[in-house]
Amino acid sequence: MxxxxxxxxxxxxxxxxxxxxxxxxxxxxxxxKMPEAEVKQFAVDMYDARRRVKYCKICGNLCEGEVCEVCEDPRRDHSLICVVKDARDVFAIEKTHEYRGLYHVLGGTISPLEGVGPDDIAIDQLLARLGGEVKEVILATNPDVQGEATAAYISRLLGGYDIKISRIAHGIPIGAELEYADEITLAKALEGRTSV
Known part of the structure; x- marks a missing residue:
């Protein structure tokens, strides 16, 4: 056909x-199979989202104005910055309703095999935000090779600043069974253990 x-x-x-x-x-x-009107609205919504949604000029999160809702919220803790790979990670963390600080979206991770170096992601913009109120930077990149390399690189850069640098914990998810966890996940869970 x-x-x-x-x-x-x-x-x-x-x-x-x-x-x-x-x-x-x-x-x-x-x-x-969709009605024509729905297809037309779908296309309009896609185009409209592409045209209106931008990146926050402060943190790099998605927004429709110049600054995102998180950066504009005076109730957020401005002494905390959580560093993530992309805006999807911001949405994931926000769904927990546990984190009340600010974010910094890198727009990717360091990946030499893909030709992505430190200058290709928003590390300089992160450094420009430090000082003043910032007391802690939480590195929340994925626990894969690129995420770990990015976290290690940023951690070294931040060593000269008078701020706390932390990494989100990695390990066994709730409801999982130990026998099915891989060696790296188990090692990270043991490394990141806490007192009870």
Whole structure:
């Protein structure tokens, strides 16, 4: 079958991260079954989000103005900055309702194999925010090779500042069984143990 419009739609869905050919075909087929008005609104909403959503000029989080809601909130603890890879991590931490400090979004992690070095992420912007009220920087990058390398690099840079540097704990998730945990996760859980 030579359905060019359908094939073009599938190709567009394939460009999205984590979407393979089969999923792209299912999504395209779903769009074709939707009422025309819904499809049009979907397209308008995508375009509108792309046009309106920006990065906060202070922390790099997503926002629709110049500054995000977190940075604008006077009730947040300005002595704490939690460093994360991207805005998705901010959303994940905010869902816990436990953290009341500020954020700094790096926009990636150091990955020499992918050609991403320290100058390619927002480390200089983080350093510019230090001083004054900041008393602690929490490194909350992912516990993978790139996240650990980024955390170690930032930790070395911050060594010259008079602030506390901490790393989020890693280990066994609630509800998991030890026998199914990998060696690295178990090692991190033992390393990050706390008193009871």
């Amino acid at each position: 030579n359905l060019q419009s359908y094939q073009k739609l599938v190709a567009q869905f394939c460009k999205l991260p984590g979407i393979g050919a089969k999923t792209a075909q299912r999504l395209a087929y779903h769009v074709l």
